[in-house]
Amino acid sequence: MSPVDSSIARPQLPALSAVLPAEPLLLMTAGPVPVPAEVARAGGMVIDHLGDTMNMVIRHIKELSRYTFQTRDEKIFGVSGPASAAMEMAVTNLLWPGRRVLVLKNGLFSGRFAEMAAGVGAEVEILEVAEGEPIRAEEVAERLKAGRFDAVTMAQGETSCGVLTANLEEIVQLARDHGALTMVDAVCTLSTMPLKKDEWGIDVVFTGSQKGLSSLPGVSLISFSDEAWRMAETRQSPHPHWCLDIRRAQEFWGGQNYHYTAPVPGLLALHEALRLILEETLERRFDRHLHSSLALQAGVEAMGLQLAMPPQHRLNSVLAIDIPGSANGDEIRKYMSMMFKVQISGSFGLSIFRIGQMGEQCRAPNLFRVLHALGVALAGQGIEIDQSAGMAALESHLAEHAEDIL
Numbered sequence: 001m002s003p004v005d006s007s008i009a010r011p012q013l014p015a016l017s018a019v020l021p022a023e024p025l026l027l028m029t030a031g032p033v034p035v036p037a038e039v040a041r042a043g044g045m046v047i048d049h050l051g052d053t054m055n056m057v058i059r060h061i062k063e064l065s066r067y068t069f070q071t072r073d074e075k076i077f078g079v080s081g082p083a084s085a086a087m088e089m090a091v092t093n094l095l096w097p098g099r100r101v102l103v104l105k106n107g108l109f110s111g112r113f114a115e116m117a118a119g120v121g122a123e124v125e126i127l128e129v130a131e132g133e134p135i136r137a138e139e140v141a142e143r144l145k146a147g148r149f150d151a152v153t154m155a156q157g158e159t160s161c162g163v164l165t166a167n168l169e170e171i172v173q174l175a176r177d178h179g180a181l182t183m184v185d186a187v188c189t190l191s192t193m194p195l196k197k198d199e200w201g202i203d204v205v206f207t208g209s210q211k212g213l214s215s216l217p218g219v220s221l222i223s224f225s226d227e228a229w230r231m232a233e234t235r236q237s238p239h240p241h242w243c244l245d246i247r248r249a250q251e252f253w254g255g256q257n258y259h260y261t262a263p264v265p266g267l268l269a270l271h272e273a274l275r276l277i278l279e280e281t282l283e284r285r286f287d288r289h290l291h292s293s294l295a296l297q298a299g300v301e302a303m304g305l306q307l308a309m310p311p312q313h314r315l316n317s318v319l320a321i322d323i324p325g326s327a328n329g330d331e332i333r334k335y336m337s338m339m340f341k342v343q344i345s346g347s348f349g350l351s352i353f354r355i356g357q358m359g360e361q362c363r364a365p366n367l368f369r370v371l372h373a374l375g376v377a378l379a380g381q382g383i384e385i386d387q388s389a390g391m392a393a394l395e396s397h398l399a400e401h402a403e404d405i406l
């Protein structure tokens, strides 16, 4: 009798080495982003998920995270999963039936909080502004006055449309004055621009690893204030998500005991990514991101294209560019990948391209390559493009800020 079921076919498939290109496409998308060599090396290793070395790695990740989140929080967790898993950890630990949340929604990702909150039976009110519009503090204040909320959620950067919550600190303060806990999505912004968790009074902030941190996708990071921890710790009802219960996660992240098998390579990679941030310093990293994005913006505009957002609430870390009327965005992106091995993002329904400016994307050679490829691809579709003016504007901004963008 055969030990295998002979009716199930044994497929013939190639090894990935035969399929993947020798040189990967340059990822200038809204994430994931290219990773530094140290990160890639660390992410190629497996060590025991418990024991002295791993304990040290975890201690270091927490310490490095405190610097990156700008907090003194003790309760910091790595989450095995995408940034959405960290969002889910925030939501499911602080909300349950009977608790009320105000979700500030200006796009797909900030709206995801509402789906998750509804999923755990919380009462959800959504303050929704048109996609691409910023959240206005006055409107938040009005909603807070009209109702009682246990929590308020928001994204620092709404990647789906490229809008920045420039007044984040003010909104957090309004929520605090109301007595509500705040949950902030810093998925595409952490380490690309200032975010001072403690000074701004944010209760929970989280990020993915595959964006500003320039690490491997699959592990995310979250920090809880003492007040948020107390709320989660004293909940009476059982937590519906075993993996995401921070009381259980604290076993591993606080007690060096088994919770579930940690995503070892992802954590080693994250350690290196965070260490590189420490080495660069946040001040220099913010400058690099700012001037890289401004240089690209100058190039895009000089080429004759329109940036989708006005400067006062433009998200520098994911730049939204209007697709000119007659251009076919999908074809342009395909052409860029095929001819120039550069990939950029489309959107979820809006007529924009999105170019990432996070982590390793913010390097001068990458800027030249992506802008050149975009210009050529658009010109190939008959769009009037001033390629030389675009490249010259990029170069000139970079030259002025050569020290910031090495």
Ligand SMILES: Cc1ncc(COP(=O)(O)O)c(C=O)c1O
Pocket: 030, 031, 082, 083, 084, 085, 109, 110, 155, 157, 158, 159, 160, 185, 186, 187, 188, 208
């Ligand atoms: C602002 C923001 N929040 C949340 C997410 C979700 O991240 P993930 O796809 O890693 O779950 C993304 C992903 O692009 C994002 O940009």
